[in-house]
Amino acid sequence: xxxxxxxxxxxxxxxxxxxxxxxxxxxxxxxxxxxxxxxxxxxxxxxxxxxxxxxxxxxxxxxxxxxxxxxxxxxxxxxxxxxxxxxxxxxxxxxxxxxxxxxxxxxxxxxxxxxxxxxxxxxxxxxxxxxxxxxxxxxxxxxxxxxxxxxxxxxxxxxxxxxxxxxxxxxxxxxxxxxxxxxxxxxxxxxxxxxxxxxxxxxxxxxxxxxxxxxxxxxxxxxxxxxxxxxxxxxxxxxxxxxxxxxxxxxxxxxxxxxxxxxxxxxxxxxxxxxxxxxxxxxxxxxxxxxxxxxxxxxxxxxxxxxxxxxxxxxxxxxxxxxxxxxxxxxxxxxxxxxxxxxxxxxxxxxxxxxxxxxxxxxxxxxxxxxxxxxxxxxxxxxxxxxxxxxxxxxxxxxx
Amino acid sequence: xxxxxxxxxxxxxxxxxxxxxxxxxxxxxxxxxxxxxxxxxxxxxxxxxxxxxxxxxxxxxxxxxxxxxxxxxxxxxxxxxxxxxxxxxxxxxxxxxxxxxxxxxxxxxxxxxxxxxxxxxxxxxxxxxxxxxxxxxxxxxxxxxxxxxxxxxxxxxxxxxxxxxxxxxxxxxxxxxxxxxxxxxxxxxxxxxxxxxxxxxxxxxxxxxxxxxxxxxxxxxxxxxxxxxxxxxxxxxxxxxxxxxxxxxxxxxxxxxxxxxxxxxxxxxxxxxxxxxxxxxxxxxxxxxxxxxxxxxxxxxxxxxxxxxxxxxxxxxxxxxxxxxxxxxxxxxxxxxxxxxxx
Numbered sequence: 001x002x003x004x005x006x007x008x009x010x011x012x013x014x015x016x017x018x019x020x021x022x023x024x025x026x027x028x029x030x031x032x033x034x035x036x037x038x039x040x041x042x043x044x045x046x047x048x049x050x051x052x053x054x055x056x057x058x059x060x061x062x063x064x065x066x067x068x069x070x071x072x073x074x075x076x077x078x079x080x081x082x083x084x085x086x087x088x089x090x091x092x093x094x095x096x097x098x099x100x101x102x103x104x105x106x107x108x109x110x111x112x113x114x115x116x117x118x119x120x121x122x123x124x125x126x127x128x129x130x131x132x133x134x135x136x137x138x139x140x141x142x143x144x145x146x147x148x149x150x151x152x153x154x155x156x157x158x159x160x161x162x163x164x165x166x167x168x169x170x171x172x173x174x175x176x177x178x179x180x181x182x183x184x185x186x187x188x189x190x191x192x193x194x195x196x197x198x199x200x201x202x203x204x205x206x207x208x209x210x211x212x213x214x215x216x217x218x219x220x221x222x223x224x225x226x227x228x229x230x231x232x233x234x235x236x237x238x239x240x241x242x243x244x245x246x247x248x249x250x251x252x253x254x255x256x257x258x259x260x261x262x263x264x265x266x267x268x269x270x271x272x273x274x275x276x277x278x279x280x281x282x283x284x285x286x287x288x289x290x291x292x293x294x295x296x297x298x299x300x301x302x303x304x305x306x307x308x309x310x311x312x313x314x315x316x317x318x319x320x321x322x323x324x325x326x327x328x329x330x331x332x333x334x335x336x337x338x339x340x341x342x343x344x345x346x347x348x349x350x351x352x353x354x355x356x357x358x359x360x361x362x363x364x365x366x367x368x369x370x371x372x373x374x375x376x377x378x379x380x381x382x383x384x385x386x387x388x389x390x391x392x393x394x395x396x397x398x399x400x
Numbered sequence: 401x402x403x404x405x406x407x408x409x410x411x412x413x414x415x416x417x418x419x420x421x422x423x424x425x426x427x428x429x430x431x432x433x434x435x436x437x438x439x440x441x442x443x444x445x446x447x448x449x450x451x452x453x454x455x456x457x458x459x460x461x462x463x464x465x466x467x468x469x470x471x472x473x474x475x476x477x478x479x480x481x482x483x484x485x486x487x488x489x490x491x492x493x494x495x496x497x498x499x500x501x502x503x504x505x506x507x508x509x510x511x512x513x514x515x516x517x518x519x520x521x522x523x524x525x526x527x528x529x530x531x532x533x534x535x536x537x538x539x540x541x542x543x544x545x546x547x548x549x550x551x552x553x554x555x556x557x558x559x560x561x562x563x564x565x566x567x568x569x570x571x572x573x574x575x576x577x578x579x580x581x582x583x584x585x586x587x588x589x590x591x592x593x594x595x596x597x598x599x600x601x602x603x604x605x606x607x608x609x610x611x612x613x614x615x616x617x618x619x620x621x622x623x624x625x626x627x628x629x630x631x632x633x634x635x636x637x638x639x640x641x642x643x644x645x646x647x648x649x650x651x652x653x654x655x656x657x658x659x660x661x662x663x664x665x666x667x668x669x670x671x672x673x674x675x676x677x678x679x680x681x682x683x684x685x686x687x688x689x690x691x692x693x694x695x696x697x698x699x700x701x702x703x704x705x706x707x708x709x710x711x712x713x714x715x716x717x718x719x720x721x722x723x724x725x726x727x728x729x730x731x732x733x734x735x736x737x738x739x740x741x742x743x
Contacts, residue, residue, distance in 0.1 A: 061528045081529040113530060246706060255639035255649065256684040259407055263688030266403045285641035289540035289568055291554070305538060400687050
């Protein structure tokens with residue numbers, strides 16, 4: 001009995017230790033080796049790279065600059081860099097701009113993974129600035145607290161706040177070195193929901209990340225429901241939708257999420273909107289096992305899995321390139337501290353229409369373009385106020 | 401019901417095989433707390449093997465041609481790689497606790513701390529992020545056996561048994577079950593097994609009869625390492641979509657618990673892991689479990705918070721442990737370094 005007790009106690013200790021050991025590891029590798037070098041030296045960086053690179057995957061994720069400084073920095077959101085979604089899409093923008101203009105770039109992942117605190121994020125931003133960053137691209141609304149602190153402390157550095165809103169320092173002045181960029185996710189969610197229902201699917205699912213507290217994911221989900229509702233109304237049918245925030249709070253793939261998605265497919269769900277970075281992995285694995293379909297998010301994910309029928313995209317890479325270019329042509333003041341909400345009118349949201357990405361059968365690209373034009377013209381209004389999410393006449397919402 | 405059985409097996413089989421790994425080590429007299437660490441390492445090696453092979457394009461042809469037998473061979477090779485490296489990794493534990501007579505609890509703990517850190521370090525070097533994934537596709541499309549892979553059409557009905565055990569399954573699951581049976585027989589019905597067990601009960605007596613206790617303990621821990629490494633990869637393959645991130649969701653520790661409430665006996669362990677797997681499955685997929693097939697999802701409609709379901713597997717473990725630990729009887733000599741001179 002004593003031995004068992006000792007073993008159990010030891011186990012508890014081991015659990016705690018293992019938990020610490022696991023998360024502490026990545027932090028160390030982020031520290032810049034040469035933090036003291038002056039950023040001014042970077043002007044002599046060679047600009048030999050021609051501006052022809054269009055495939056972000058062809059550009060290395062890590063580059064070594066000659067003088068150890070990195071001008072364009074990217075601080076990731078929770079989740080993996082290569083999530084084939086939000087982080088990756090944003091980083092693609094950084095890479096494309098930097099490669100096209102011969103600039104040095106580097107990404108920083110805040111320590112402690114999905115448990116990252118404001119301090120961890122601030123440390124990542126500080127490391128970026130110390131390493132000579134002129135512009136720091138920060139992905140995700142969770143960076144707010146850290147970004148406030150960093151932007152106040154480093155007024156000379158420009159920050160791009162993806163999925164963000166204007167920030168103020170403690171005195172209440174708007175921080176003009178932070179350019180917030182948000183998207184009208186509800187619009188691309190709407191397109192995806194409309195498309196799958198028009199294509200004949202009647203049992204849908206939505207798996208959202210952030211535990212229901214991430215505004216972008218909430219807008220995606222609400223738009224998806226509205227789109228499904230509109231299409232169902234036109235067809236005179238009722239569709240069922242499972243709607244869940246479970247197992248996605250940290251935007252990570254997990255066995256539990258895979259089981260849950262498998263369960264949905266097993267009980268008739270035909271297509272699941274995997275709305276949250278690396279969560280896609282679990283949902284796509286479940287879809288692949290059960291011959292189901294997935295709606296991708298943020299970027300065109302059709303290349304990642306044959307199960308992806310369409311993707312609700314937002315133009316992350318384009319927006320990043322646009323904003324970073326403003327830093328370099330000196331017009332950053334135009335967007336610093338000004339709320340941006342990019343939608344159909346800026347051509348910043350949509351679903352992919354390339355032939356290899358278009359896997360819908362009865363719903364055609366022309367149908368989609370007509371709908372897109374209607375939304376752009378304001379004939380169809382997609383509501384972004386996700387607190388109004390509710391079942392409708394044509395959508396049975398099963399919130400799990 | 402089919403869904404419930406399949407998902408339960410997915411969770412239960414890695415637990416079962418890793419708990420058996422624990423049995424082999426402890427029956428030879430070495431406490432193997434490092435199961436978690438070895439699993440993590442094994443999962444990493446297996447996933448890395450798959451990743452490297454895919455990058456090299458070795459099995460691309462077979463995949464394109466739908467040659468599922470070759471792909472299953474690929475899966476077995478990856479399991480073998482994980483097992484071999486798991487065994488190598490466990491040598492650290494055997495060396496420390498057999499040759500150096502170090503405290504086995506501390507040795508195991510050290511490995512448990514080493515493995516996630518080491519794996520994360522390597523994964524970051526290889527993949528530039530915290531997760532190592534397959535280079536292309538997903539686990540299901542490469543390795544899962546479905547009706548269609550076996551030549552049936554999608555609409556064919558294979559009957560209850562066929563649907564449950566031949567459709568949407570992994571070969572790894574069955575390999576583990578067969579290995580589990582074979583190794584249990586070895587442990588109880590062969591000379592080697594008897595000698596191994598005797599070293600965990602009374603090594604002095606075993607030694608006096610001419611059994612090399614050091615060798616036996618090395619054998620026990622090495623088998624344990626191989627099984628745990630393989631179990632780690634099987635876990636990663638079947639329930640984590642063939643990814644490695646320095647974490648197996650605590651399955652190594654759960655396996656220890658399963659081993660203890662299975663009372664160091666294979667049959668009880670199988671039962672215990674099935675119980676745990678069942679509740680783990682309920683926790684994750686309660687909203688779509690339809691027990692009697694009438695279209696009513698009882699568990700989802702019971703109005704109980706999802707958090708409760710998620711706690712269930714652990715609550716059950718605690719409760720069962722509380723009731724069974726009185727009867728539990730660990731191998732007598734486990735945890736005591738063997739010293740020839742102190743008879």
